[in-house]
Each structure stands twice: as structure tokens, then as C-alpha cells.
Amino acid sequence: MRYRNPPLPARDAVADLKAERREFLQLLGVVALLVIGLLFVLDRIALFAAPRLPFAWEMQVARTLHLDQMGARAMGGSRPVAPARQREVEVALQARIDRIAKASGVPPEMTLTAHYIDNPTVNAFATLGGHITVLQGLLSKIEFNEELDAVLAHEIAHVQHRHMVKRLSRGLSMAAALGLVGIRSPALNRWLIGDAQQLQQLAYSRDAEREADTTALQASQAMHGHTGGVARLFERFSALQREQGKAAGEWTAFLQSHPLPAERTERARASGPPRALTPLDAVLKAPAAKR
Structure with a gap:
């Protein structure tokens, strides 16, 4: 008797194709979930690790981005300034920054450096490595020492609380990891973190702004002995935000990078009764040197 294999059942090619497609999509979904989970974990690690990086390392990164040479090249519309005027203003600003840093409890290893740019834009900003830049446009609008101290104290607070490091946690953590394996490149740092122009336009979260205000x-x-300078500064900004004319336009850069909800003004007012303010020091109020 000859044995014969039983006939195989007819295969449904369409059903097989659908089953394979379903399995592929399921596998793709699992991979996507794993990737999303990995990115989330890495993001949390970066957010945790970045503010804990040594400040000396942050200063080193700032040097690779040339933030220690803030000047006219960093902003369009800047004008060349006489070296004597540059030194004069930066020395005066540095003295104020040092006093504010001491009053704010900034750690001694956290070096803060003043920079001055002769630019008509009304603005001031802090960047990586403790570099704090004040533009001539802001100095020309400030009337009192206490107002300028309020601006500087706010920017110092962003450095002190590592707000920029937290904001750039992903790029900084990646740069730190690459540095540990010997890969150090200014061009790579600029790609991961940004250049001077991008960093000066960086906006902070509401929580960061609130912490800097405090x-x-x-x-x-x-x-x-009072907070009148902060209150007056915020009141002026609030009024300017409500205006639509030229005066408000002059402050556009500052108001965009320093958003001012009404609650911030109220907090400043509630901190104490108004006091007499002292006129801004002549060396800072003086117009830019003739060219």
C-alpha cells in the first residue's frame, strides 16, 4: 500500500498578508513605545543632571561659544565704542553686580562678568557662564540706581538658580557626555546649545521668572532697605505693555524676553511701602562716547 501525504488546506494569501501586516504594526508600535519611553527617561535624566553640572564646566562651555567676548558682533545694530567708555561702564556695572551677588548669596565659585554693548535696543540679559550684558538702550531709559539694581538682580538670579542650564538641559547634558569621552568641539556645542544671538533671546518659564523676581x-x-526700585520698574513695564505707541516699541526686545504678568507687579508693590530713589550714577547715564 502506497502512502500519500494528505492534501494541504488551501492558504488564504490575503488573510496571510493581513496577519503579517498586523504583526508588523504591533511590532512597530512596541518599538515606538520603547523609543518614546527612552526619550522620556533621557529627558528626565538631562533635566536632573544639567543643573548639577559644575559651574566651572558651564563657564568652559561659554568660552567655546565666545560668550566671554560679548560685544558688538553679538547684536545687529551695535556701534563701536571707545575702549575707555567700554571699561568705564563695565567697571561700574561689575561693581554693582558684585554687591548684588553678595546680597543674593551667590556662591563665590559662581563668577559673574559684566558686559556692555553700545546698542540702542532696550534690553539686558544673562547667558551661560555668568555673563550678564547690559545695552546702552536700557541705561538711557533707567532713571534710578535701584531700578538698575532690580534688573541686574533679576538677571543674576537666572544664573544663580541655573535657569538657563535647565532650559538647555538636553543640549548641555549631551555636550557634557561627549566631553567625557574626549569629544570637544565649539562647532558641536553651538549646534547642541545655540550661539550668542540665540541664547540672548531665550525665554524662561513662569516659574523661573517668579523665582528670579523673588x-x-x-x-x-x-x-x-526697600523694594521700591523693583516696584517702579515693574510698574513702568506694565504701563508700556498697555501702550501701542513709539514708547512701547522701544522696549519691545526687553518686554518680549521679560514677560510681565500683572501678578509680578502686584508682588513687587506688596513687598513694602514706596521709598525715595537715588538718581542713576552719572557714569552709567552718560551718553556713548563720540566716534
Whole structure:
């Protein structure tokens, strides 16, 4: 008797194709979930690790981005300034920054450096490595020492609380990891973190702005015995935000990078009664040197 294999059942090619497609999509979904989970974990690690990086390392990164040479090249519309005027203003700003840093409890290893740019834009900003830049446009609008101290204290607080490091946590953590394996490249750092122009336009979260406000209020109270400079500055900004004319336009850059909800003005007012303010030091109020 000859044995014969039983006939195989007819295969449904369409059903097989659908089953394979379903399995592929399921596998793709699992891979996507794993990738999303990995990115989330890496993001949390970066957010945790970046603010804990040594400040000396942050300063080193700032040097690779040439943030220690802030000047006219960093902003369009800047004008060349006489070296004597540059030194004069930066020395005056540095003295104020040092006093505010002491009043704010900034750690001694956290070096803060003043920079001055002769640019008509009304603005001031802090960048990586403790570099704090003030533009001539802001100095020409500030009327009182306490107002300028309020601006500087706010920017110092962003450095002190590592707000920029937290904001750039992903890029900084990646740069740190690459540095540990010997890969150090200014061009790569600029790609991961940004250049001077991008960093000066960086916006902070509401929580970061609130924390900087609190530190500025505390520093003003410690230095002047009142917070009138902060309150007056915020009141002026609030009024400018409500305006639509030329005056408000002059402050556009500052108001865009320093958003001012009404609650911030109220907090400043509630910190204490108004006091007499002192006119801005002549060396800072003086117009830019003739060219």
C-alpha cells in the first residue's frame, strides 16, 4: 500500500498578508513605545543632571561659544565704542553686580562678568557662564540706581538658580557626555546649545521668572532697605505693555524676553511701602562716547 501525504488546506494569501501586516504594526508600535519611553527617561535624566553640572564646566562651555567676548558682533545694530567708555561702564556695572551677588548669596565659585554693548535696543540679559550684558538702550531709559539694581538682580538670579542650564538641559547634558569621552568641539556645542544671538533671546518659564523676581526683591531689600526700585520698574513695564505707541516699541526686545504678568507687579508693590530713589550714577547715564 502506497502512502500519500494528505492534501494541504488551501492558504488564504490575503488573510496571510493581513496577519503579517498586523504583526508588523504591533511590532512597530512596541518599538515606538520603547523609543518614546527612552526619550522620556533621557529627558528626565538631562533635566536632573544639567543643573548639577559644575559651574566651572558651564563657564568652559561659554568660552567655546565666545560668550566671554560679548560685544558688538553679538547684536545687529551695535556701534563701536571707545575702549575707555567700554571699561568705564563695565567697571561700574561689575561693581554693582558684585554687591548684588553678595546680597543674593551667590556662591563665590559662581563668577559673574559684566558686559556692555553700545546698542540702542532696550534690553539686558544673562547667558551661560555668568555673563550678564547690559545695552546702552536700557541705561538711557533707567532713571534710578535701584531700578538698575532690580534688573541686574533679576538677571543674576537666572544664573544663580541655573535657569538657563535647565532650559538647555538636553543640549548641555549631551555636550557634557561627549566631553567625557574626549569629544570637544565649539562647532558641536553651538549646534547642541545655540550661539550668542540665540541664547540672548531665550525665554524662561513662569516659574523661573517668579523665582528670579523673588531673589531680586530679597536682594533689593537687603541692599536698599526697600523694594521700591523693583516696584517702579515693574510698574513702568506694565504701563508700556498697555501702550501701542513709539514708547512701547522701544522696549519691545526687553518686554518680549521679560514677560510681565500683572501678578509680578502686584508682588513687587506688596513687598513694602514706596521709598525715595537715588538718581542713576552719572557714569552709567552718560551718553556713548563720540566716534
